[in-house]
Amino acid sequence: MKRDTELLHIGDTPCDWNGAVNPPVVHASLFCFESLQEYLDTAAGRTQRYVYGRSGNPTTRVLEEKIAFLERTDDALALASGMAAISTALLAYLRSGDHLLVVSCVYGPVRQLCDGMLRQLGVETEYFPCSASADLSAYMRPNTRVIYVESPGSLTFDVQDLRAVARVARAHGAITMIDNTWATPLYQAPIPLGIDLSLHAGTKYIGGHSDLMLGLVAGSAEAMAPVRATARLLGGILAPDDAYLAIRGLRTLPVRMARHQESALKVARWLETRPEVREVLHPGLPSFPGYALAKTQLCGYSGLFGFRLQPRDAAARHRFVDALLDVFSLGYSWGGYESLILPLITHQKDNPALRRALGLDDDTYRISIGLEDPDDLIAALERALATWASA
Ligand SMILES: Cc1ncc(COP(=O)(O)O)c(C=O)c1O
Incomplete structure (x- = not known):
């Protein structure tokens, strides 16, 4: 089957929804347990189910499965805006004393986040020109924890060498993140090229109708685990109505x-x-x-x-x-x-x-x-x- 066809149906389970072809919008903060045993099994991680609105929602999950499919990876997480996705991903990986490498053509508010809040938290950001992406070895330090790129850049359209960035990062044990908003996951799949996390302002093409704020982070189950844990604490989740709009955006x-x-x-x-x-x-x-x-x-x-x-x-x-x-x-x-x-x-x-x-x-x-x-x-x-x- 062609990927466009698969995308239409991935994550959708009309049989569970009385035959409706679109998922119901589940407005829920609370999900109740059928027995004490189910409660205990869930708490112990033996059963996977929805427990609370901040840690997962069935409508949002349909969107996340479609994004993980497009990104050719295991998992995706939907958040309330592109900046929620970016800040959650960075905070999931950065600690005081870390060095962060960011491409100089990065979206302005990301620069403000790095130069403001992250600096206050003890993270040092260094910017590199797009032209350096082919070999970042000279920029790497023992404490370089994350390399962040935006390719193509949304202001200058500069293209960075994703395979080369991923190679250097892997050699130094650093995590790579890309803002993949320009291309959408349809036209660029950075994770098979070696990048760890692909981030989106779904506010743009995925929403597609200028009526939605949406952030997405996608990656392997291992790379996503700290991001999911951080998102649960920061709480910037997507509302299910907006997840529905995003699913509708993906249809076209x-x-x-x-x-x-x-x-x-x-x-x-x-x-x-x-x-x-x-x-x-x-x-x-x-x-x-x-x-x-x-x-x-x-x-x-x-x-x-x-x-x-x-x-x-x-x-x-x-x-x-x-x-x-x-x-x-x-x-x-x-x-x-x-x-x-x-x-x-x-x-x-x-x-x-x-x-x-x-x-x-x-x-x-x-x-x-x-x-x-x-x-x-x-x-x-x-x-x-x-x-x-x-x-
Ligand atoms: C390339 C890029 N990344 C991230 C963002 C942030 O997305 P949001 O406005 O949904 O927080 C934007 C918003 O314009 C953007 O253009």
Whole structure:
């Protein structure tokens, strides 16, 4: 059976649900025992069953089984947001005195978590450039506990060498984590490449309709055990209604991703032909520096990419963005059905050296290609570029 077909049915047990093809939403904090013996067996770990809403829910479990299947691994855990997944995974593994290696193009709030809370807890974070991912040996210390990557990066789309990162980490006994949000588990399975934990803001493509916050962590049973234990204590679990929405999102993930991929490549290739455009940052374009590596790790491309216009003044930037807003929306959270434009004018403004190192400038844009007809998106961009060039 093809994986798209399997995904539709993995974890679903209509026979247990009176024949309903979709799982019931189980609103439950409390799960009761049928006998004292069952209570004792459960407490002793002889019986596996639901006991309390914070440690597991049948609706959420369907979602977790589907994610573990997509990630080609044993287990997955659903949490209340992408940041809940990331912070829970990091806190599960890091202790005072540990050294944490993080890729420099990482999602901004992860940097804030590392430089703020984790530092207060005694964890030292060191950032490495994406280009160093092919050999991180020089960065490794005896106390390096975790290596954290985000590939492709969601701002710069930089691709890191996952096999090489995993090899160095294994040799030094460190744990590897990837933010796999950009590719979704459909288009990148990092665990078979050697990465220990794959994390997602399911808020993006897995939800897919811009109406859900969701975090996911997936990995082997062994790698997940500390994450599950930490999640039970931190308590950032997903509500079952949101698990249901995420399951519904997964039903159409393959068809949506195929459309995002095709339309984004069409728009990216069109932008590449335009004289107003200096550069297009899309891992699926041969002109992109990470193209060859991406081909060895990804089996598809999502709809989020970047482009740089020729430098012009602020008035031109305003004309360009505002002219797009009849078809595109202006906003941060991507992966939904609707196309977005985001000028990277404010990103890392308080850290000019990092902003320069990441190649961000006032004429760089992030674009999320939604499910509209790509010809309408290209027509809107063409009109906006004409407005940008005017006056
Ligand atoms: C790449 C990436 N990772 C993680 C997150 C955090 O996800 P959430 O907003 O669901 O906490 C985001 C959110 O924008 C993201 O873009």
